[in-house]
Amino acid sequence: EAAVTQSPRNKVAVTGGKVTLSCNQTNNHNNMYWYRQDTGHGLRLIHYSYGAGSTEKGDIPDGYKASRPSQENFSLILELATPSQTSVYFCASGATGHTGQLYFGEGSKLTVL
């Protein structure tokens, strides 16, 4: 059974609209991450969290907010979506002390028109 689940899996939004991508993990990992993947490119880190109530900026945080209300849940929020944010977004979890060993969800494809 999937240990990292994302919703929605597909989303079409309008420019200027608000988008929330949700992630739930049952791995009981402290660390969670949001990456985006653009066609033909690797993943880039947007935000991450080391535990409930904490969020940190990754390499490309502009235009995004994150929320970690609990150990299991980590959301990515686009307050004012733009077409440049059209991408596939991946959530991942990782255990403390396990450098680089991440468990990814299946991705959320976001299209901003």
Add this chain to the structure above:
Amino acid sequence: AQSVTQPDARVTVSEGASLQLRCKYSYSATPYLFWYVQYPRQGLQLLLKYYSGDPVVQGVNSFEAEFSKSNSSFHLQKASVHWSDSAVYFCALSIGTNTGKLTFGDGTVLTVKP
């Protein structure tokens, strides 16, 4: 800043042939290195990792990788590929411990011909 380069965007091999996917990194010290695989419509899965020690590391599904400090490389290899190995392969590095903050290469699309 650190970076990862995968010079081959696409690789096609025949089933049963050997495989090498190339990865070069740029970082002033020795990073932690990883190979991930992405099957169609799925998230990434860890194939193998290198932290230190023996430069040849074994991974899942008979994949292995060799770290070379002198060449700043971490190439992925497999002796005999199967059609089910068709996927996108990503090389990644971490410069810190206890973190999932990874820098990824652009990926190599592997197609295995029957």
